[in-house]
Amino acid sequence: MTAADAMSNWDRFVFTFFNADIAMKYGWEILQGAGITILAGLAVVITGISAGFGLAALRAIGGKPVNFFIIVFVDIFRSLPPLAIILVLFFGFPNIGIVLPSLIVLWMSLSAVLAAFAEEIFWAGITSVPKGQWLAARSTGLTFAQTLRYVILPQAVRLGIPPLTNRAISITKNLALGSAIGVNEILGRANSALSMSANATPLTMGALLYVLVFIPLVIASRTLERNYRWGEH
Template sequence: MDAFIAQFLNPAIMQAALPDIAEAFLRTVWLSLAIIFTGTLAGLALAVLRAVGKAPLTFAVRAYADVTRSLPPLVIIILWFFGLPYFGIRMSGFMVSWLVLSLVLAAFAEEIFWSGIKSIPKGQLEAARSTGLSFGAAMAHIILPQAIQHTLPPMTSRIISTVKNTALAATVATPDLLGVALTVQGKLANTTPLVMAAVAYLLMIYPLVILTKRIERRRAWG
């Protein structure tokens, strides 16, 4: 038991690693929030474009969503990070992780929001347009508020997956939570920093899990 504690829950290692882990935790929270904000807005915009009903727009949005959702996020991150410099485009690991994971979230969010839009009877949009509202105004004031309510459970679940995916940033030298934990673990030859990172991820994600359950419970109760 003493050997287990010394390797996985070493108090001295915890104290030494805490400043680096805490800084990385805040950096990961910031990365997660940036991805969620950008990806959610982009996904909503794509769903609205698809709702316009123009064949070229619909094809482009569906193609983007299908292709992006079919590729592992890690593959896209590595392609961007190591491939773009050949075209003279250099970005930090943080920037690549933010952009790629935002685009991935947007692809999934588009499908979720599109399902929400489709769940609203077409007559509501037609009635709104008949009153003189433009398509954009009708979507913003009539359709989207209802559609977004319908999409809260699946979007929250997708956001949880997105926060987990931030760990992929460690593969492109981003000093996120996992990346810093691995670095400190290597320096100190002890697994405790990785346990600290796991606890930090739990602190980030567990509240979202509880929130998802509450949303689903409220919807079940009507």
């Protein structure tokens, strides 16, 4: 291969994946998709984690029938692929008269999945607090609710933060699945720009935007893991 050939290959690569003209043309469009991804991501994290926390607290208080339903919910949503849940809500529910916008379907599906994982993580935290703490707290005169609120839950939350961060990141990344049901998030917009421009640059931009959104979180989770490492027992 001559030097000129190598050069033209390199040019072709740049033209295809890092094309400045295409980037200018579709950049704003895709950036707006990032806005949707970030807002939807925040909504999923807030809903999913609060619901998971609520379910775990309920399981600590609750009687047998309540716990049974919580366990069934958690197991099912930990086992089902998110895309399967999304397709059922998006394609199935309109046929029984429940039409939900694609963004709402995406938010509900991922929130339910995150809630299931968060419940499991908080519950593991609650059960890992030694029994003696319950007994000691109760014997100082705290009520059951106070013990849960001031003694047990704070420790459970602290224990759960590193795995919860990892889980929240990997579930929020599934927002890209929205492109399969027509949500205008990053991947959806990059895909349509790709077919309109017949150039791969929009896809490169979409990928880089996703990485840009998530890499601070990934690095933060690494730091959290170091700082919150539970002592050997």
